[in-house]
Structures are given as C-alpha cells and as structure tokens.
Amino acid sequence: MSQFRLVKIVAAREFLLRLRSKAFLASLVITTLILLAIIIIPTLGGDGEPGPIKLGTLAGRANDLQAAIADAPSDSDVQFTTFATRQEAEAALRRDDVEAVLLGGDEVLVGKAGFLDQSTVPDIVYVGSRLLQFQQASSNSGLSIQELAELTQPALNIQILDEQDSNIARTIIAYIGMMVTYLAILMYGSWTMAGVMEEKTTKVVETIVSTLRPRYLLAGKVIGIGALAFLQIGVLVIAGSIAATTTGILSDFGGLPVDSLVMLLIWFIVGFSFYNTLFAATGALINQIDDAQAANLPLSLVAVGSMMTSYAALNDPNGLAAIIGSYVPLSAPFVVPIRYALNAIATWELALTLTITVAFAVLAVLTSGRIYEGALLRSGGRVKLAEAWRGDS
Amino acid sequence: MLQFDSLSKKYGDLQALSEICFEVKPGRALGFLGPNGAGKTTTMRSIFGLVRPDSGTVRWHSLQITSEARLRFGYMPEERGLYGRMKVRDQLVYFARLHGLSAALARTGADHWLKRLGLSERSDERLDKLSHGNQQRVQLVASILHQPDLLVLDEPFSGLDPIGVDHMKEILLEEVGRGTAVLFSSHQLDLVEDICDDIAIIQNGQILRYGDLATEQASAGIQRVDVVGPPEGTWTSKAPGSIRYEFNRVKDQHRFLISQEISAREFLDFASAAGLVSSFSYTPPTLEDIYKETLR
Structure with a gap:
C-alpha cells in the first residue's frame, strides 16, 4: 500500500464531502449567476424588439x-x-x-x-x-x-499603432480571472483551514496519522479542495463561454483570448497551491476555534493587498506597483496574468517571475508541511511557530 | 509481538517515560494500569509515532515501526476522534480504506459491524447525532474493521454503561481469540482482571510491575483472606502477617491481605480462636490488591 493511494483516498473524501455540502452548492450557484449577470445584462439594452x-x-x-x-x-x-x-x-x-x-x-x-x-x-x-x-x-x-x-466631420484618418492594446476581451478576462483567483484563494483557503482545525481539535488526526504521514494528509486535503476549486472554475468558464458566445459579446471585442486564459490557469494552480498549504499550516497552529479569526488575518491581508496591487496593474500595467508585484511571489499570481493579458510583460520577465514564484511555492509547501506536521500533534494553547518547526512532540 | 525497549521521554523537567520495557504478545491482552499522568497515554502514542522518544525504541516483530506496519494496527485514542459531521457508514469505510482495505471490503465490513451493533438503520446519519455510547462503539469499530494485528485502546471502557461495557468486553475477547495483540489501559481493575492475560503497572513513567497476571498473582507474596464469624476485636489488629485489614459491614466480613508465609491452616486456627468461623476463604490476591500493593 503506497502512501500515494492513501493520499487519493483522503483527497476523494475532502472533495466529495464538500461537493455534497450546501455551502459549496450555494457558492457555485451564486458565483455562476453573478458571472452570467456580468456577461448578459450589458447586452440586454441593444437586444430584442424595442418599443416605439x-x-x-x-x-x-x-x-x-x-x-x-x-x-x-x-x-x-x-x-x-x-x-x-x-x-x-x-x-x-x-x-x-x-x-x-x-x-x-x-x-x-x-x-x-x-x-x-x-x-x-x-x-x-x-x-x-x-x-x-x-x-x-x-x-x-x-x-x-x-x-x-x-x-x-473632422477630416482625419486615425491609425492605431498597437491594435492588441485595445483588446477589451483580454482586459475583461484578466479582470474576471483576478477576481475569481482572489475569491477562490480566500474561500478555499478558509475551508482548508477549518478542515485542519476540525481534525486537530477533534483529535481525528491522531487516528489518521497513525497510518498516513501528516504531510500526505496535507497533500490529500489540498488536492481534494483544489479539485473542488477547479470544478467551480470549470463551471464558471463553461457557463461564461456559452453566455459570451450566445450573446456575441466576446466577438464584438475580438474573440476569446485562449493564451490569456491558459496563463491565468497556470498562475492559479501555482498561487492556489502555496496559499492553500499556508492556510493549512495556519490552521494547524490553532487549538481553539476562537483563535481562528485572528490567525486567519495575516494571510487574508496579504491576499487582499495582492489583489489591490493587481488592480493597480490593471490601470497601469507598467507602473512601479505592477512591476514590484510581479516579482513578489505572494502577489505574482494576481499581478502577472493581468500584465500578460495587457501585453505589458516581456517573455524573459514572465520566465523569471514564474521561476521565482514556483521556487517559492515549493519552499512554502515544504515549510507549511513541516509546520503542519509539527503543530498538528501538539495541543494546549496556540502553538509557537518555532516549536512547530522543531516538531518536539 | 510489540516490544518497548528502554523507552524514555522527557517534557521539559518532567520525566514522562523512564526506560520503559515490556511486550505485548499476539493472542494475548495486556492491561496497562497506573494512576492518571503516569505515562500510559504517552507510551501508547509512541507506538503510532505521535511521540518521539528521547531514547529507546518501540518495535513490531523486532522491526522499527513504519507507516506501512501501522496499516495493520488499530488505535482508539483516549480523546475520541471521528468526524462529527460525516455519516456513520462513510466514516467507517473511510478509516478502513486508510488502513488499506479495498472500498468493497470496507463497505462489507462496515455493514457487518453496524448490523451487529444494531446501528444499521442509523448508518446514514451524521455521527454527532448518535449517543455518546454509540459514538464510542463506532470508534471501536473504526479501530478494528480492518482486522488489525495489534490493537491499542486508551481507556476503552470509560463512559460506557454496563451493557456497553459487556459489548466492549465481548469484542475485545474476540479480537484476542483472533490472534490480535491487544494493549489497553483502564482504571476498572475488575474488567482488566476478566480480560487480561498480562498486566503492566506504570507510575511516574516507570514500569513497576509487568508479567503474566496469574504469575503475578502467585508471586506477589500476598494472599487474600476473608473471614465471617468472630466479632471485630484485638484479633483483627494483631492478625499474623497482616498487611492490610478492612471490615465489610454489608457482608459482615473481615478482609485481610496477608503475607504468603502464613498458611491457610495457621490463619484459620488463629481466627477460630477469636470465635466460631462460619465462612473462610484463602485466595490469591485480586488485581486490585496487587495494584494497590505495587503503588504503595
């Protein structure tokens, strides 16, 4: 029996349990409706048979x-x-x-x-x-x-130097993608944290880690919840594409920018993986539900700050905030897809920030795994980071 | 066979475990006894890698215990741990699968046990909808569904009603009969006496007594004597070889714990001198006697 098979069993539980929950269903329906509203409502005015x-x-x-x-x-x-x-x-x-x-x-x-x-x-x-x-x-x-x-009429023949810059579809995709990434990281992050806390406070974890090493339990959890996030995003993308095609909104703006979507997806996977494990490690450091809000705050603030940086990048993709934000691993998953969509990032820059961020993600996952492992089995008050790191259980 | 070999663990200034040595054998149940805070839970957690010892080892069949080996172990922690919001049957299937069972086998096993415990109709309910006793039954099943080779239970009887205690006892004895090595802690010494082949008594992180229960009873060097008849008097306080004496008012019975050197005949003669003896028994010490003598 490989630990890998056990990881799959854990991931399947995390996925199915939440898939059947009302909270997931509600979030799926609400986000899809919001997206459809964003796409469909602006097209309603020009559509149909207006009265005399x-x-x-x-x-x-x-x-x-x-x-x-x-x-x-x-x-x-x-x-x-x-x-x-x-x-x-x-x-x-x-x-x-x-x-x-x-x-x-x-x-x-x-x-x-x-x-x-x-x-x-x-x-x-x-x-x-x-x-x-x-x-x-x-x-x-x-x-x-x-x-x-x-x-x-003015007698001018206006020519546009960089046709791509005015591609509205890319801006829309980048904007929606940024919002979805932000919401998914915060929402699924808090789910992971709550799940880790549940296992720790109810001591379920003691039973589980007797057969499954904590880091594999963590992996199963993040993969299961990540799959759920993907499912939700998949539904959004499909519903959004159908709505956009039916209403013809994207063809007005130059068609679906596939490369921009792919870029979003890559950065989503990278960002989600390390944010989610960091949330898990945070959950492992807590012993009482009351502490959750406070412990949750630093990471949530970082996500909010990153989102605001990417908003700044949307307005000024070559500004200082956008450039710095591209190289800080915590904000890169938010900022880089925006700059890419707006054609404001060179290929070498893209390669560099992706290398930095992936390296950071690997480090963050390993560090979180160790903190999680060390903190999980300790109880009584909030666990200090250093203690968790040494893992003296 | 599970072997603790000179296991030591210190938490700050507290010596939680000190050179722990004992064995749990297949097809036998070992009762792990000791006052609260003596180190029972710490010892048990070390089997599952939940405690990292400072020195010494725990071995299974002479080998270092790996996650792989633990697939064949069952563990019921003292602070019960199951998912409150998960359905009973799903929960059992999940834990069995984490112990390596296929999904089909896990489902068959879960249904078998739920039926046996009379919980079939509640198998689709959330665990936290069950009574405390039923939750504990489910927890027990979660630890044995995969038919472990080693079963470790921390205070399995605490909080159970008499019927629940009987169920638990029955299941433990079945496990022993199946050839499982069973290690459990308890404060209910009469139950331990009924179930256990071996005992280990721990205090302040040290094993004070360990061995086969019958041998321990024979070699403790003490005997229990119950006498009914003569009234309480100077004879009770001056009894030969007396270690402890108490009078049971309900049964009108004098209970002595005496040195083994005094024979039954000697003691009966002595008691008869104080009055007519209507009932006399001279038996090996109970586990409770041994426990109290060991911790004295």
Missing part, C-alpha cells in the same frame, strides 16, 4: 421639429400623440405615456432633469433637431445636406 418611441405634440401648434423627426433615419418607430391642452400633455408625461412633448418651435418638455449632464430627452429628438438645422442651412447656403454633413 412615444412623443407628444400640442394641437394647433405648427411643428417643424415633428416633421424633421419623422424624416430622420432611425432604428425605432416614432409614435406621435396630439394633446388638446398643455395640461393633458403634462399629465400624459407624468404617467410615462410619452417620453417628451414637443411644445412648438424648439421647445421640448420632459418629465425630469437627467443625472449629471445626461439628458432625458430621447436621442431621436436631437437627431430631428440636427436634421432641421441642416435643412435650414441647406436652403440658406445652397449646399446639399450631404455636403454640409461632411463639412461638420
């Missing part, structure tokens, strides 16, 4: 603007209602029966002021008003409306 734009006019007021609006090119139908009096028109406006009322001349009445400098006047009214201006200018000057329209 309803405008009001007053009886007996000659209205050039109305005629211009009716002539203006538009995707939507415009429906006019004529009101006998201004009071009737105002009442209809309050009931939202119409969006605006043309009072005659250039006067337009709307229900309320817009937010900041946004106007609540329908776009079609602006277009109509513009058209009216062109028509009047055309009859005054003898130029055609077409010629006038050309005159008012």
